[in-house]
Amino acid sequence: EAGVVQSPRYKIIEKKQPVAFWCNPISGHNTLYWYRQNLGQGPELLIRYENEEAVDDSQLPKDRFSAERLKGVDSTLKIQPAELGDSAVYLCASSPEVDFEAFFGQGTRLTVV
Amino acid sequence: GQQLNQSPQSMFIQEGEDVSMNCTSSSIFNTWLWYKQEPGEGPVLLIALYKAGELTSNGRLTAQFGITRKDSFLNISASIPSDVGIYFCAGRDNYGQNFVFGPGTRLSVLP
Numbered sequence: 001e002a003g004v005v006q007s008p009r010y011k012i013i014e015k016k017q018p019v020a021f022w023c024n025p026i027s028g029h030n031t032l033y034w035y036r037q038n039l040g041q042g043p044e045l046l047i048r049y050e051n052e053e054a055v056d057d058s059q060l061p062k063d064r065f066s067a068e069r070l071k072g073v074d075s076t077l078k079i080q081p082a083e084l085g086d087s088a089v090y091l092c093a094s095s096p097e098v099d100f101e102a103f104f105g106q107g108t109r110l111t112v113v
Numbered sequence: 114g115q116q117l118n119q120s121p122q123s124m125f126i127q128e129g130e131d132v133s134m135n136c137t138s139s140s141i142f143n144t145w146l147w148y149k150q151e152p153g154e155g156p157v158l159l160i161a162l163y164k165a166g167e168l169t170s171n172g173r174l175t176a177q178f179g180i181t182r183k184d185s186f187l188n189i190s191a192s193i194p195s196d197v198g199i200y201f202c203a204g205r206d207n208y209g210q211n212f213v214f215g216p217g218t219r220l221s222v223l224p
Contacts, residue, residue, distance in 0.1 A: 004155075006155075033211075040216075040217075041216055041217070042117075042201050042203075042214030042215050042216050042217055043156065043201075043214050044214070045211050045212075048210070048211060055210075056210070056211060091155050091156070093155075098210050099210075101144075101146050101158055101161045102146075102158075102212065103158060104148075104155035104156045104157070104158075105155050106153075106154055106155045107154070107155045109153075
């Protein structure tokens with residue numbers, strides 16, 4: 001069974017530029033998460049989807065971050081414009097349902113210069 | 114919000130030694146997860162715990178759901194070089210549907 005797939009693996013952009021990350025969850029997993037992991041810290045939730053509905057986006061900085069999960073399968077996380085402090089690893093995870101453990105992708109390492 | 118503490122923050126051990134680490138919370142949790150993360154990779158699920166007092170093994174790894182429901186423990190027996198990485202605990206309480214992660218324990222295994 002294929003795992004959670006994320007792309008790109010690495011991205012370097014200049015501040016004020018836009019950037020987008022893509023995630024394809026494990027087939028059949030209804031719940032999808034986006035996490036941000038700063039250096040030396042644990043992952044922190046940005047947004048959780050149940051199918052195509054964003055059911056918890058309370059930690060998503062909505063002035064510059066947006067996400068979508070059209071058709072309830074793959075998802076895109078966007079930052080526009082990026083700031084220096086956005087440099088981090090962005091992790092996508094999925095689970096069959098919200099009550100089950102989450103499985104992570106390899107992450108996208110973003111560097112904003 | 115909820116916060117998890119992990120102890121120790123880092124540890125250096127000799128190959129073959131046993132390892133113990135723990136995770137504590139100020140809240141009562143109904144689920145504990147343990148993940149391992151290697152450089153450049155996403156966290157990989159090791160063990161999931163769903164009941165207070167539960168003891169679950171996965172090969173050389175054993176994790177326990179504390180009876181107070183505010184802590185969890187992970188033990189690694191007979192460590193080997195490939196055990197190197199950062200171990201994260203994650204917990205969820207009765208009110209939330211999201212997992213909160215601890216800051217991690219960084220394990221180094223010396224040959």
